[in-house]
Amino acid sequence: MLIRFEASNYRSIAEGVELSMVAVDRDREAAREVPHLGESLLTLAAVYGPNASGKSNIVGALAWLRDAVEDSLRFWEDGIPLEPFVFGTGPEETSEFVIEATIDGVRFEYVVELDANQIRYEGLFHYPEKKRRRIFEREGLELKLQRGLGALSGTRELLTDRTLALSVARRFDVPLVANFAREILRIQVLGQTLVNGSPGFLFGGRRPRSRRGGRATTLWFDKPDDDQPSLFSSVEEDGKWPTLNRREQALALLRLADLGIEDVVIDEQEVVYSSSGDTRTQRRLRLVHRSGGSATPIEFSAESEGTRTWFRLIGPVLTALQSGSMVIFDELDASLHPTLSAELLRVFRSPVTNPHGAQLIFTSHDTSLLNHLNRDEVWLTEKRLDGSTRLGALAEFAGERVRKSQNLENAYLHGRFGALPQVDQTEFLRALGLIG
Incomplete structure (x- = not known):
C-alpha cells in the first residue's frame, strides 16, 4: 500500500x-x-x-x-x-x-x-x-x-x-x-484526459496501452475462468461468499450501477469495407438491456458516456481489488x-x-x-x-x-477551506459595456 x-x-x-x-x-x-x-x-x-x-x-x-x-x-x-x-x-x-x-x-x-x-x-x-x-x-x-x-x-x-x-x-x-x-x-491510471492533455479515456500515462489498465474489462467477460477464486473473503449468513468466476465478478460490478444491463455479449461480425470490397471478421461488444420481458443487445458505441466509463473501469477496479x-x-x-x-x-x-x-x-x-x-x-x-x-x-x-x-x-x-475559484465579473462586464 x-x-x-x-x-x-x-x-x-x-x-x-x-x-x-x-x-x-x-x-x-x-x-x-x-x-x-x-x-x-x-x-x-x-x-x-x-x-x-x-x-x-x-x-x-x-x-x-x-x-x-x-x-x-x-x-x-x-x-x-x-x-x-x-x-x-x-x-x-x-x-x-x-x-x-x-x-x-x-x-x-x-x-x-x-x-x-x-x-x-x-x-x-x-x-x-x-x-x-x-x-x-x-x-x-x-x-x-x-x-x-x-x-x-x-x-x-x-x-x-x-x-x-x-x-x-x-x-x-x-x-x-x-x-x-x-x-x-x-x-493503474484512468481519466478523461491523457497526461499530455489529449482527450479520451486512458489506461496509463503518455500513451494509451491496454496493459496499463491491468486486465482489460472485456477479458473479464470474454475469457471466464471457473477456477478463479472469489475476490471477497468476508462471510454472509451461510458462512462464506460463493466462489465466483471472473465473468460473474465483472457482471456483479456492472449490475451494481443499476444501469438496466443484464449481460454482456462479445461475438464476431463480418464487416465489408466499401473502399476495397474486402470482408473481414471483427470483434463486437454489446451490452444486453432488459425492458419489460425482453432483452435487447445494444452496441457499446451507442451507450452513454457514463455507462461506457463504468464498463471500462470494471477491469482495472477488479484487478486492483484482487491484487491490492x-x-x-x-x-x-x-x-x-x-x-x-x-x-x-x-x-x-x-x-x-x-x-x-x-x-x-x-x-x-x-x-x-x-x-x-x-x-x-x-x-x-x-x-x-x-x-x-x-x-x-x-x-x-x-x-x-x-x-x-x-x-x-x-x-x-462556504470557503472554509479555500481551494475555490475566485470569480470576479468586473472585467467581463466592462468588456460588454455594461459598466464604465
Missing part, C-alpha cells in the same frame, strides 16, 4: 508537495492497520481544487513515475520526457520524486532526482526490523548495491545516464527489487453520476469488497462526494501567485485541526 508520495519541479508543481495515505482517524474501516509500520493507511484519497490549480498534475506526477519505471530502459535513449515547472528557475533545476509503500508488511522508499538529460541520483531502501537499509543507490553512473545482492551486478552494464537503475534491476528477478517494481507497475494495488482516477466526476462515484468509494472503503487494501486516489469537482469522505481522505490544491501548485491536507487545514464531525461539503462550499 502507498504510504506517501512526494514530487517537486513537475509541471505546475514547483516546491515539493506531499500526498500522504497515513490515517489521522484510525478507528474506521477505510483505515487499514499496518503492524510493522505502526500506522494505519487509507484506501481512499481525493484531491479537490479550482480549475488550473494543479489537481491533475498531482496524480499525473505519480503516473509519470510509474511510466518511468516501465519505459526508461526502452524509450529514454534520446532524452528524458520530463516537464519541469516553466517559470523562474524551474527549467534549470532538477525534479525529484519520492514514493514510500509497504510490501508484505515491509516499508520501502524509492527516491529519484533527474533532469531532461540525465538521472542525477536514485536510491531504493527498505526498513527490515524498522532500520533503514540500502538496496541500491546510484549517483550518476556509480551504483552501490546492498551486500548479498550480487545477482544485480549486471545492472551496471546496462545502466546509462538516462536509464533508471530500477528499470534495469527489476529484470534480474531478485525478489527484493522485483516485488517493489511490480508494485509500482501495477498502478492502486487505481488513480483523474476527474472521477466527469462521466460518472455522483451516485456511481459514491458507490465506487464504498467498494474501496469496505473490507468486504476490498479485503487486500487496494487504494483509490482521484481528483474531482463533485462536492457531494465530500459527504462520503473523511477529513483525512481529502486534499486541496490552490494556485499560488507565481503559478505553482500548493497541496494541503484538509485534516490540518491552515494549521488548525478540522473537526471529525464537520460537514465537509457545506464548509468547502
Whole structure:
C-alpha cells in the first residue's frame, strides 16, 4: 500500500508537495492497520481544487513515475520526457520524486532526482526490523548495491545516464527489487484526459496501452475462468461468499450501477469495407438491456458516456481489488453520476469488497462526494501567485485541526477551506459595456 508520495519541479508543481495515505482517524474501516509500520493507511484519497490549480498534475506526477519505471530502459535513449515547472528557475533545476509503500508488511522508499538529460541520483531502501537499509543507490553512473545482492551486478552494464537503475534491476528477478517494481507497475491510471492533455479515456500515462489498465474489462467477460477464486473473503449468513468466476465478478460490478444491463455479449461480425470490397471478421461488444420481458443487445458505441466509463473501469477496479494495488482516477466526476462515484468509494472503503487494501486516489469537482469522505481522505490544491501548485491536507487545514464531525461539503462550499475559484465579473462586464 502507498504510504506517501512526494514530487517537486513537475509541471505546475514547483516546491515539493506531499500526498500522504497515513490515517489521522484510525478507528474506521477505510483505515487499514499496518503492524510493522505502526500506522494505519487509507484506501481512499481525493484531491479537490479550482480549475488550473494543479489537481491533475498531482496524480499525473505519480503516473509519470510509474511510466518511468516501465519505459526508461526502452524509450529514454534520446532524452528524458520530463516537464519541469516553466517559470523562474524551474527549467534549470532538477525534479525529484519520492514514493514510500509497504510490501508484505515491509516499508520501502524509492527516491529519484533527474533532469531532461540525465538521472542525477536514485536510491531504493527498505526498513527490515524498522532500520533503514540500502538496496541500491546510484549517483550518476556509480551504483552501490546492498551486500548479498550480487545477482544485480549486471545492472551496471546496462545502466546509462538516462536509464533508471530500477528499470534495469527489476529484470534480474531478485525478489527484493522485483516485488517493489511490480508494485509500482501495477498502478493503474484512468481519466478523461491523457497526461499530455489529449482527450479520451486512458489506461496509463503518455500513451494509451491496454496493459496499463491491468486486465482489460472485456477479458473479464470474454475469457471466464471457473477456477478463479472469489475476490471477497468476508462471510454472509451461510458462512462464506460463493466462489465466483471472473465473468460473474465483472457482471456483479456492472449490475451494481443499476444501469438496466443484464449481460454482456462479445461475438464476431463480418464487416465489408466499401473502399476495397474486402470482408473481414471483427470483434463486437454489446451490452444486453432488459425492458419489460425482453432483452435487447445494444452496441457499446451507442451507450452513454457514463455507462461506457463504468464498463471500462470494471477491469482495472477488479484487478486492483484482487491484487491490492492502486487505481488513480483523474476527474472521477466527469462521466460518472455522483451516485456511481459514491458507490465506487464504498467498494474501496469496505473490507468486504476490498479485503487486500487496494487504494483509490482521484481528483474531482463533485462536492457531494465530500459527504462520503473523511477529513483525512481529502486534499486541496490552490494556485499560488507565481503559478505553482500548493497541496494541503484538509485534516490540518491552515494549521488548525478540522473537526471529525464537520460537514465537509457545506464548509468547502462556504470557503472554509479555500481551494475555490475566485470569480470576479468586473472585467467581463466592462468588456460588454455594461459598466464604465
